[in-house]
Amino acid sequence: MRVPQISMSVFEERRKKLSNQLRDSALILVANPEHIRNGDVAYAYRQDTNFFYLTGFEEPNAIFVYRPGKNPETALFVMPKNPDQETWTGFRYGIDGAKKHFHVDAAFSIESIRAELPRLLADVEQIHHTLFVDQGFDQMLLEIVKNLASSRSRSNRGHLTISDPRSMIGELRIRKSPAEIDWHRRACEASAEAHVEVMRAVRPGISERALHGVFLRAIMERGCAREGYGAIVASGENATTLHYTFNDQICRDGDLLLLDAGGEFNYFSGDITRVFPVNGRFNEAQKRIYQKVLTVQKDLVAMVKPGIARESLQKETISRLTDVMIDEKLLRGRKEDLIEKKEYLKFYMHGVSHWLGMDVHDAGTTSVNGEPRLVEPGFVLTVEPGLYVPADIPGIPDELRGIGIRIEDDILVTDSGNENLTIRSPKEIADIEAVMAKR
Ligand SMILES: [Mn+2]
Incomplete structure (x- = not known):
């Protein structure tokens, strides 16, 4: 059993500072991938800085979606509990633990990202996401964006734009x-x-x-x-x-x-x-x-x-x-x-x-x-x-x-x-x- 070492109010306050700039938008953050060092040994894991900065969540295989003013406003996709694997690789918060400890409105299994993400992007006008970090995820995101455009084909609206949030988050982090x-x-x-x-x-x-x-x-x-x-x-x-x-x-x-x-x-x-x-x-x-x-x-x-x-x-x-x-x-x-x-x-x-x-x-x-x-x-x-x-x-x-x-x-x-x-x-x-x- 683990509990977060930093009060969740820290992360909630940081998110709040972004909320005006993210009106009608979804910010998507992808956790750092794990990398194999040799054989079945992974490099020491450290969470992506922006992911940690806005969630406090330190596990890999996670995605965070933040949509200020929408419901749910915050959604965290995480590895589900798995006692057998946890015996080997250590404690995971799992879906309930993520929701309970990390103060998000909704938590899902990372396995359901493909099913759930279109719904979270259906009512926003813009996506903030850093491309080229996880190209597998990027590919899925582009497919979702394409499908969303076709689902509103007579609205004369184009594709959702994808802009890189790093400079926006950097403005917060520098102060x-x-x-x-x-x-x-x-x-x-x-x-x-x-x-x-x-x-x-x-x-x-x-x-x-x-x-x-x-x-x-x-x-x-x-x-x-x-x-x-x-x-x-x-x-x-x-x-x-x-x-x-x-x-x-x-x-x-x-x-x-x-x-x-x-x-x-x-x-x-x-x-x-x-x-x-x-x-x-x-x-x-x-x-x-x-x-x-x-x-x-x-x-x-x-x-x-x-x-x-x-x-x-x-x-x-x-x-x-x-x-x-x-x-x-x-x-x-x-x-x-x-x-x-x-x-x-x-x-x-x-x-x-x-x-x-x-x-x-x-x-x-x-x-x-x-x-x-x-x-x-x-x-x-x-x-x-x-x-x-x-x-x-x-x-x-x-x-x-x-x-x-x-x-x-x-x-x-x-x-x-x-x-x-x-x-x-x-x-x-x-x-x-x-x-x-x-x-
Ligand atoms: Mn130096």
Whole structure:
């Protein structure tokens, strides 16, 4: 027996916020499919974010239909109870359980979707559904749409249109409620503390894999269900690969370790990057370049407040990091020319910020009506400048070869400015070395 861990009023309130935009419409959400990993083993299951956001229901093989103002307004199609199968694969809510625990007007077996869905779509004018996720379902939906059109052939109305609801739901998700901010804070704090655990565990000779294990244990001890994304545990020059996820090398004395990892709590994700020395002490070159990136990062964090666009952070990052590249003899020439020709891309090639929430690169468009979106109180975004010096390109100082630095915090926009949700993970050189000295 299981019961939902979050009050259903959370999901009901979220749905209510969509109700005006969904007048005379049906929103259809399809649960994430399960994927086979090998043999009869499935990949660890996680519900589709929008499906969970609006239902709280975490089982696969489920479909949710929401029709504000109609009867039934909410319908959930789920796997029926099956004691024999549940003995093997675990508890299911079943039809009665879905209705009872998830506060929907109607619950059906997923087996009856083909029979029931036409009825739920007969009295709406528009369908909101994300195509191409489950193409088997799409095919069935298109057949239903076609049949519905023929059933009202003399009405001179065309097919029901199908529009993608993701940007509409993204507009909700980008603005977080106080309860959501609390959960997000838990995810960020657990992630920050887990980074400290890894700082305490790293030493020459330990594997990146073992450190990944330390991180996983630390977030799970703090209530996270899983990671928000696959951790990047990159020692030495592996840190110059942006999305390095092999995590199978041995940490060497004298190298830095780049850890980009975050835990997920109630479907909200932390996303932190820290860089620290495997042996506990930065060498002079590491210290110098790390400090320069850190200064840029702290200045960028200070810029985050209501009314700023992420684009402004990006411009500032490019300007400041190009200064660092010139200073460190990674680039030669006039700053304006180097920026104009995008020479900085050799050493800094990613965005400095993204929305953060239930998806690590969260929903919510970057522009509104063709203009860059300005941040508002309740938004959470990352700030993560980086500098990556490949080991093998000619004409750069040897002492910087193979160094990858990225420093990333999760920033909540407040009325007066911002709050750093990941401050518990040290980033000042002295603070990092102090934590590591206590190993
Ligand atoms: Mn990030």
